[in-house]
Amino acid sequence: MPEFFADAEAAFDDARFVIWGYPFDGTACFRKGAADGPEAIRHHSHNFESWLNELGLDLRDVPTHDWGDVETVADQEANNSAIGEIVDRIGAAGKFPVGLGGEHSLTPPAVAALKQHYPNLTVVVLDAHLDYRDGYQGAKWSHAATTRRVSEIVGVECVRVIGVRSLSREEQQAAREDDLSYIEAGWVDLREHLSDIVDALDGPLYLSLDMDAIDPAFAPGVGTPEPFGMTPYEVLQVLNFLSDRLVGFDCVETCPPADNGNTAALAARLVRHALGAVVKAQTAGE
Ligand code: MN
Ligand code: MN
Numbered sequence: 001m002p003e004f005f006a007d008a009e010a011a012f013d014d015a016r017f018v019i020w021g022y023p024f025d026g027t028a029c030f031r032k033g034a035a036d037g038p039e040a041i042r043h044h045s046h047n048f049e050s051w052l053n054e055l056g057l058d059l060r061d062v063p064t065h066d067w068g069d070v071e072t073v074a075d076q077e078a079n080n081s082a083i084g085e086i087v088d089r090i091g092a093a094g095k096f097p098v099g100l101g102g103e104h105s106l107t108p109p110a111v112a113a114l115k116q117h118y119p120n121l122t123v124v125v126l127d128a129h130l131d132y133r134d135g136y137q138g139a140k141w142s143h144a145a146t147t148r149r150v151s152e153i154v155g156v157e158c159v160r161v162i163g164v165r166s167l168s169r170e171e172q173q174a175a176r177e178d179d180l181s182y183i184e185a186g187w188v189d190l191r192e193h194l195s196d197i198v199d200a201l202d203g204p205l206y207l208s209l210d211m212d213a214i215d216p217a218f219a220p221g222v223g224t225p226e227p228f229g230m231t232p233y234e235v236l237q238v239l240n241f242l243s244d245r246l247v248g249f250d251c252v253e254t255c256p257p258a259d260n261g262n263t264a265a266l267a268a269r270l271v272r273h274a275l276g277a278v279v280k281a282q283t284a285g286e
Contacts, residue, residue: 035102193225
């Protein structure tokens with residue numbers, strides 16, 4: 001019997017949020033191990049109080065279901081179908097999907113499934129990497145191609161990437177040609193850029209958090225660590241800014257074999273904050 005995410009005790013039909021895991025790292029190109037991410041994040045979720053003091057709400061009052069993990073195989077097309085099936089089911093029921101990775105290849109099929117229920121879906125990706133390769137090492141659905149695939153699904157004008165500091169020359173060229181809008185980590189006034197994103201992207205929003213967006217000092221346990229990253233508090237700011245329009249979320253690339261425990265703990269805590277922030281922003285006035 002696997003350990004479920006803390007306080008996710010509601011039945012599917014009663015839940016507002018449905019957590020699902022993707023224990024896959026088949027295209028990881030540096031350090032493998034993200035397949036153990038969902039289990040580690042669930043385990044660490046039990047370290048935290050159900051009371052989210054920063055939001056003034058209790059997750060015991062937030063009906064959440066943990067669906068368990070998608071069954072994964074080597075064939076990514078098959079994995080995409082499995083992801084599409086569960087996210088479609090969640091979206092069709094008017095519920096909010098929360099994906100736990102696993103590598104970042106989780107996101108495109110999740111976005112594709114959710115777009116069926118939100119035709120004008122927009123996407124914000126937090127990532128150290130631009131992930132704009134047109135496939136990598138022969139894999140079209142590589143975790144290094146996530147933003148490229150997502151842009152094909154929702155339209156490049158409906159995508160923003162935050163925290164970028166690693167990309168190839170070819171990716172930079174392709175991003176310029178396609179007019180992909182991304183914000184580099186480090187020098188920017190994040191709040192100002194978030195305001196721009198809120199103004200530019202109208203409608204329902206899917207947020208994908210690649211944990212390597214965060215500096216390796218805070219999140220060392222990722223497959224491809226990249227210095228000069230975001231702080232955890234900046235990620236909280238992003239969640240708070242965008243929470244009123246969020247309809248889906250994922251947290252990917254936690255790699256337990258490379259972790260001292262802090263990355264899984266941070267991932268679990270950010271997922272918990274995301275649930276609370278969405279409830280707080282979207283329940284006002286109900
Ligand atoms: Mn990524
Ligand atoms: Mn990344």
